[in-house]
Every structure is written in C-alpha cells, then in structure tokens.
Amino acid sequence: MNLRELVSALNDFASPALAESWDNVGLLVEPSPPHTVNTLFLTNDLTEEVMEEAVQKKADLILSYHPPIFTPLKRVTWKTWKERLVVRALENRIGIYSPHTAYDAIPHGVNNWLSKGLGACTSAPLHPSTAPSSPAEGTHRVEFCADAEHLDAVLSKIKDIPEISCLTTLPARIEGEEQTRVSLNCSQKALLEVVALLSQNSLLYHGTEILLLQKPLLPHTGMGRLCTLSEPVSLSAIIERIKGHLRLPHVRVAVGAGRTLDSPVKKAALCAGSGSSVLKGTEADLYLTGEMSHHDVLDAVANGISVVLCEHSNTERGFLSELRDALAVHLQNKINIIVSEKDRDPLQVA
Numbered sequence: 625m626n627l628r629e630l631v632s633a634l635n636d637f638a639s640p641a642l643a644e645s646w647d648n649v650g651l652l653v654e655p656s657p658p659h660t661v662n663t664l665f666l667t668n669d670l671t672e673e674v675m676e677e678a679v680q681k682k683a684d685l686i687l688s689y690h691p692p693i694f695t696p697l698k699r700v701t702w703k704t705w706k707e708r709l710v711v712r713a714l715e716n717r718i719g720i721y722s723p724h725t726a727y728d729a730i731p732h733g734v735n736n737w738l739s740k741g742l743g744a745c746t747s748a749p750l751h752p753s754t755a756p757s758s759p760a761e762g763t764h765r766v767e768f769c770a771d772a773e774h775l776d777a778v779l780s781k782i783k784d785i786p787e788i789s790c791l792t793t794l795p796a797r798i799e800g801e802e803q804t805r806v807s808l809n810c811s812q813k814a815l816l817e818v819v820a821l822l823s824q825n826s827l828l829y830h831g832t833e834i835l836l837l838q839k840p841l842l843p844h845t846g847m848g849r850l851c852t853l854s855e856p857v858s859l860s861a862i863i864e865r866i867k868g869h870l871r872l873p874h875v876r877v878a879v880g881a882g883r884t885l886d887s888p889v890k891k892a893a894l895c896a897g898s899g900s901s902v903l904k905g906t907e908a909d910l911y912l913t914g915e916m917s918h919h920d921v922l923d924a925v926a927n928g929i930s931v932v933l934c935e936h937s938n939t940e941r942g943f944l945s946e947l948r949d950a951l952a953v954h955l956q957n958k959i960n961i962i963v964s965e966k967d968r969d970p971l972q973v974a
Contacts, residue, residue: 625958627651627659627719630685634721637954641756642729642845648691653713653720661685661719664955666948667964668941670720672705672712677966679716686713689734689940691722727943729753731844732950734896737943738912741869742862742892744854749846750893750902754839761789762809766818768832769796769803774825779806781821787811788818798831809837848895848902856888859930862910870938874973878921878931880909889930896939914939937969 625633631651643649665683667674670692678686692709700707713720727733729749739747770778775793782788789809796805810818815834823829857865859879867875879885892910895902899913900920911924914936924931944963952961 625661625955627654627657627661627685630661630664630955630959631721633955634687634723634951637951638723638726638730638733639756640723640726642753642842643724643726644847647725648694649722649724649726651719651721652691652693653710653718655714655717655719659684659717659719661959663960663962664951665962665964666944667967668937668944669967669970670709671967672708673966674964675709675712677964678718679712681962683718683962685719685721687721687723689722689724689727689944690937691724692720725847727947728847728896729845734940734943735847735849735894737946738869738894738896738939739849739851741866742851742853742894742912743857743865745851745892746854747849747851749844750848750850750895750906752841752846755842756839762787763812763837764815765790765807765809765835765837766815766822766832767805767807767835768822768828769798769805770828771801771803774828775804775806778821778825778828782806782808782818785810785814785817785821787814848893848899848906850906850908851892851894853890853892856890858886859883859889859910860885862889862892863932866912866932866934870934870942872934872938876933878925878933880925880928880930882928883909883930887930896943897936912939935969935971941967941969 640649661684663681663683665678665681665686667686668689670686670688692706697707697710700710702708702711728735739745782791787810791808794805796803822832863875863877889909891908892912893903893906893908894912897914899911900916903911903913904920908929911929911931914934916931916933921931948961948963
C-alpha cells in the first residue's frame, strides 16, 4: 500500500482526534514520497534494539504505540538515542506512526483488551469522548436580531473578531418590524468580545441568546474503563486472573483499608499505562493500571480501594497481538503485519 493510503486507513481505524490534547499522534516520520509499505511493524516502545529488529525485518512502517518523538527535537544528530531513531528510520526509508491515547479511547482498543483480564464484565469509559467534528467549530452559538440601521455596522465589527465561524443571516419579522436574524459560532474567548460589542446597543443586547454547544458523547469511547463484574470474586482471584492475562509472574498490590485478599471485588476501574489522573476519584473496589504515584496509591488505599500495579507497558504490550489481527482485517490483508520480538518492559525484578 502507498504510505499515505495506509495512514488514512490507520486514521480511520482510530481517529487521531480521539487522542488527548497533550499527546503527539499520527505520522511522525515520513520518508520522501512515493513510499510503498509492504511490511507494517508493531511495537509498544521504539527503542534502538527494536529499530534494529525493524531494519532487519525490512519494515516499511513502524507503528509504535508510544510516540518516540514527544517533546520537540531541536536537531537530528547521532548524539541522543531518540535522534538516532529518526536518522536510522530515514536512512532505511522507514516511516514511524504513533496512535497512543487514540488507541486508549477506542472501543476496540488497549483498555478494552486490558479489561478482559478481569473476567466476564460490562464496562463504560471513565471519561467519555465527544464527537470531534460535531459541531464543527466553536464552543458557543450567539443569536440576535438587528434592524437595517444597525446591521451593517454590527456585522462589520463582528467579522473583525478572531475565532468567529458559521456566521449566517436570515430575514425575520419581530413585532411587525422587518429585521435580520444573525447567528454565529464562536470560541469562549471570542464570546467575550461579541458580548462586549452587542452590549453597546441595549436593543441588540437584551434580545441576544447564547447557547453552549455540547458535542455528543461517543458510545463506548473514552479514557479508562469502569468494569462491573458479572459475579463478584475475591481480590486474590482477580490478581491471578490479571497475572494470567498479562502473562506476568508477579504484580504489585496495595490492599485497601478494611479489605483483605479475600474481600470481594465487584467494580474495577482500570487505565492502561499511567492511570493516576484517569482513575482518581472513581468509586470502585479495585484500581488496575501500570503505574501510579506513591501518594495516589495512599489516597486509594485510605478510601478502601485496592490497587494492582503491573508496570507501565505491561498493561499495553499484550494488545499488539490483538491489534495485528484487527488491522489485518481492516487493511484487507493487503500488507504483511508483524509484532516486535525485542520490545519489552524496561523494568525487571532482580
């Protein structure tokens, strides 16, 4: 497949618009076009060892769940390992694509895979995603009526305000007078300027309506998951299920205050990777994530919530095999898709 065609298909699989605003997702490194992709190489972390593997396996595009380029690069030299990744990618005509939190949000993504380690359960996003393109622009809609005497002057000034969109006018009849109904979308910042402008004319201002534009929630899409088990099981049993699903010999456990390993777990909140900010404040019997800060663990335990930590990438990496099969179907088996054998969590127990 042509690289641009493949990137479009990957964006359809998980829209980059679903990623968190702080994230860096999408095509990060692009060889000069045209670039044909015969082999797509999947990894959780793109390290230098994994890059060497990708080169040896003649990958044309690396899909790295974590973006190897996150903070801006001021130069591309051989000095640091992340710069060397870019150099090697371009030298070997390998593109780099990262989905990261877009894959966290989608219904068929990382958090859905992680929830399978709990056993039979129903789940819902902790922080639901909103439709990225509805409405297309603006946070507020402003509507007001103006007569012919004031219309042109008001519209002229409004058009000079940045972040105004969807400006429309329609004829209207108000209390027997011919007027014009003006409707516009604007940002929060622009709203203040629009209101200030309209307040200069009491007739315009008192007839003004301001609506908050709320984007519809996307079903089963968003950050984290709150999972309700079909049948309550003990904390110790849940721990064993998690270890089996993630293929780990051990995990770290903090037992909630007033709880024991025999205490039942009915609701579990989870977040792949680093879950503190996503899980915080959620009422559940258990928090499942890769890592949390010491003080967030203390807070959870004090509230009677047990915590299971599996290390950051251990809660993500197993998804790659499921992703390989899903992408094969999505891409109609047009390209070869392989999963890295060198990718692994950097931490081990000594």
